[in-house]
Amino acid sequence: MLRGRVLSFLSEPQGRDDHASYRYIEDGAVVIDASTGRILWVREWGDGPGGDLRFVEIVDHRPHLIMAGFIDPHIHFPQMQVIGAYAGALLEWLNTYTFVEEQRFGDLEHSTRIASRFFDELIRHGTTTAAAYCSVHPQSVDAFFTEAARRDMLMVGGKVMMDRNAPPGLCDTPQSGYDDTKAGIAKWHGKGRAHYAITPRFAITSTHEQMAMAEALAQEFPDLHIQTHVSENLAEIAYANELFPNYGDYVGIYEKFHLLGPKTLLGHCIHLSHRETEVIAETRSVAVFCPTSNLFIGSGLFDYERQHQHGVRIATATDVGGGSSYSMLRTMDEGYKVLQLRGQRLTPFRSFYHLTLGNARAMSLDDRIGSLAPGKEADIVVLDSGATPQMKLRMETVHSLEQELFLLQTCGDDRAIVETY
Numbered sequence: 001m002l003r004g005r006v007l008s009f010l011s012e013p014q015g016r017d018d019h020a021s022y023r024y025i026e027d028g029a030v031v032i033d034a035s036t037g038r039i040l041w042v043r044e045w046g047d048g049p050g051g052d053l054r055f056v057e058i059v060d061h062r063p064h065l066i067m068a069g070f071i072d073p074h075i076h077f078p079q080m081q082v083i084g085a086y087a088g089a090l091l092e093w094l095n096t097y098t099f100v101e102e103q104r105f106g107d108l109e110h111s112t113r114i115a116s117r118f119f120d121e122l123i124r125h126g127t128t129t130a131a132a133y134c135s136v137h138p139q140s141v142d143a144f145f146t147e148a149a150r151r152d153m154l155m156v157g158g159k160v161m162m163d164r165n166a167p168p169g170l171c172d173t174p175q176s177g178y179d180d181t182k183a184g185i186a187k188w189h190g191k192g193r194a195h196y197a198i199t200p201r202f203a204i205t206s207t208h209e210q211m212a213m214a215e216a217l218a219q220e221f222p223d224l225h226i227q228t229h230v231s232e233n234l235a236e237i238a239y240a241n242e243l244f245p246n247y248g249d250y251v252g253i254y255e256k257f258h259l260l261g262p263k264t265l266l267g268h269c270i271h272l273s274h275r276e277t278e279v280i281a282e283t284r285s286v287a288v289f290c291p292t293s294n295l296f297i298g299s300g301l302f303d304y305e306r307q308h309q310h311g312v313r314i315a316t317a318t319d320v321g322g323g324s325s326y327s328m329l330r331t332m333d334e335g336y337k338v339l340q341l342r343g344q345r346l347t348p349f350r351s352f353y354h355l356t357l358g359n360a361r362a363m364s365l366d367d368r369i370g371s372l373a374p375g376k377e378a379d380i381v382v383l384d385s386g387a388t389p390q391m392k393l394r395m396e397t398v399h400s401l402e403q404e405l406f407l408l409q410t411c412g413d414d415r416a417i418v419e420t421y
């Protein structure tokens with residue numbers, strides 16, 4: 001049983017004053033069934049937990065804030081040692097650093113070492129679920145899910161399918177990409193908390209034949225997530241359209257291969273045309289906003305308001321190693337600034353909705369994670385709004401939950417994470 005200030009979202013906040021979108025308990029209790037790992041109750045401490053308390057372990061986190069664990073719907077596990085690589089735009093960054101680094105993941109020992117560090121970092125930053133790109137090598141998938149299982153974490157991941165425009169050591173073939181993906185699904189999907197994602201990296205690194213294989217996999221396994229990149233950078237868009245000249249536009253490529261749908265996570269979505277936005281909205285696909293990456297690689301400013309007005313489902317993610325921080329707090333801070341530069345607003349409650357229930361909904365996992373409620377899986381983060389001397393001082397002038405959340409977002413990072421369950 002955890003005691004502390006409990007915050008959990010019920011719906012998407014519609015404005016600064018939408019206090020019905022969340023539940024906040026000043027002195028609350030989150031009661032967890034240790035045998036199932038699920039939440040039994042969330043209630044006022046004073047209401048009493050009921051039953052025999054003698055054998056219940058109580059962790060008192062007051063005055064800290066207890067929330068559902070953060071969710072990162074777009075991250076590259078083989079890019080831990082690429083973060084902060086000095087490069088120009090996307091294609092240079094990929095070719096100079098990323099495609100070189102990812103070749104090392106053909107080695108299971110290396111994959112295993114990095115996977116262990118990867119989950120250490122996620123936990124340190126309060127992230128309990130992620131959708132991850134592994135490398136092209138099945139070994140990287142094995143390392144990823146083995147380590148996730150060891151920590152009993154709900155993870156989505158898959159080997160990237162890529163058969164051109166990359167070094168030979170990083171290319172599969174249409175057939176091997178299909179076979180390895182299918183074997184990965186059989187080996188991992190549904191084992192414990194593992195979810196396999198069909199992962200064609202992006203149109204530039206897949207031939208028509210490979211895109212058709214991704215389509216076949218999506219037809220065979222319609223309940224799986226699909227993750228890819230789209231419309232991140234202008235040169236990338238031009239190259240994708242050149243490689244697929246008869247598809248109308250970049251989104252049209254994925255559309256014609258029937259890869260769009262409610263479980264499709266589309267990284268970036270920055271420079272979309274009106275038609276592309278409409279198709280993403282109609283197919284209920286998810287646009288994944290990756291602010292630290294978009295700023296670091298100089299890709300552009302995600303048009304949050306435009307996507308939102310079109311009814312596009314929006315997620316927010318780190319995109320490490322294009323992204324520069326594992327912290328979802330740092331991510332939302334940069335996201336806030338991207339919107340500022342576009343003259344748009346992102347309210348503090350909406351930010352924290354995104355980190356939890358919003359991203360859970362975007363990943364169609366909100367029946368299991370993203371909120372603190374009976375029956376939900378007990379993936380939980382505990383936050384300290386006074387984690388640094390500067391934050392502690394600033395907290396003296398903070399007088400509302402909204403202000404506190406905004407301070408956590410603006411100044412918080414891994415130091416603000418007290419505990420991750």
Ligand code: GUN
Nearest residue numbers: 076201202229293319322
């Ligand atoms: N597009 C294709 N692959 C990648 C990648 O690894 N990172 C980013 N940011 N964009 C991509």
Ligand code: ZN
Nearest residue numbers: 074229267319
């Ligand atoms: Zn990415």
